[in-house]
Amino acid sequence: MSASVSSITGRTRVHPPGTVRDLDAAAEAAGAMMRALGIDPDDPATPDLALTPRRLAAAYAELLTPDEFDMTTFENAQEYDEMVLVRDIPMQSVCEHHLLPFVGRAHVAYLPAERIVGLSKLARVVAHFASRPQTQERLTTQIASHLDEHLRPRGVGVVIEAEHTCMTLRGARAPGSSTTTSSLRGVIKESPASRAEFLALVGRVSR
Numbered sequence: 001m002s003a004s005v006s007s008i009t010g011r012t013r014v015h016p017p018g019t020v021r022d023l024d025a026a027a028e029a030a031g032a033m034m035r036a037l038g039i040d041p042d043d044p045a046t047p048d049l050a051l052t053p054r055r056l057a058a059a060y061a062e063l064l065t066p067d068e069f070d071m072t073t074f075e076n077a078q079e080y081d082e083m084v085l086v087r088d089i090p091m092q093s094v095c096e097h098h099l100l101p102f103v104g105r106a107h108v109a110y111l112p113a114e115r116i117v118g119l120s121k122l123a124r125v126v127a128h129f130a131s132r133p134q135t136q137e138r139l140t141t142q143i144a145s146h147l148d149e150h151l152r153p154r155g156v157g158v159v160i161e162a163e164h165t166c167m168t169l170r171g172a173r174a175p176g177s178s179t180t181t182s183s184l185r186g187v188i189k190e191s192p193a194s195r196a197e198f199l200a201l202v203g204r205v206s207r
């Protein structure tokens with residue numbers, strides 16, 4: 001389930017988990033589901049529906065295919081020892097219960113040790129683990145674990161705030177509700193001062 005990884009100095013290639021995709025089979029199944037729900041993709045009165053099963057299959061394949069990327073890190077030459085936080089990283093994933101989107105923002109911080117990470121890689125880690133059927137709790141934990149393992153920092157903090165369309169558009173129909181999750185590691189978890197600094201820097205979580 002976890003990404004396969006090969007180490008190069010300062011770089012860790014993050015590969016998506018191996019997935020075999022059969023878009024034809026997925027499109028056929030999507031058409032069958034539409035028919036079972038009373039929507040006929042072949043109804044001549046709605047010709048644009050004909051390609052909808054294929055679009056649906058392609059859309060899910062796109063949402064559920066993680067990008068590969070290099071987890072580029074640099075020597076911490078300046079011995080920078082304060083917190084690094086990238087806030088408001090846009091996040092979109094698909095809940096594993098309904099395969100409906102949950103959408104929000106991630107805030108990702110770390111306390112450097114020997115190495116610092118290319119800032120964009122924090123957004124890429126979020127997107128990578130979001131591109132699979134997820135729970136918000138697991139996504140938050142996987143991002144924190146990945147940074148902990150591949151950067152070996154003194155601490156990691158991840159907060160995600162998201163709206164789950166499975167509970168805003170359907171079901172409980174609680175529009176405007178949002179869910180906040182966090183995963184803290186190392187000094188950011190253990191030291192009350194560090195934890196407070198992280199939450200203060202994230203700031204707007206409790207708006």
Ligand SMILES: Nc1nc2c(ncn2[C@@H]2O[C@H](COP(=O)(O)OP(=O)(O)OP(=O)(O)O)[C@@H](O)[C@H]2O)c(=O)[nH]1
Pocket residue numbers: 095096097134135136137164166167170171172
């Ligand atoms: N903990 C957690 N729950 C989630 C997440 N995404 C969706 N869910 C919940 O998964 C649960 C699935 O519950 P079920 O009772 O099996 O499904 P359901 O009958 O469609 O339930 P309702 O959504 O309440 O209509 C729901 O309560 C969802 O809100 C998530 O990221 N984390």
Ligand SMILES: [Zn+2]
Pocket residue numbers: 095096097098099100164166167
């Ligand atoms: Zn759901």
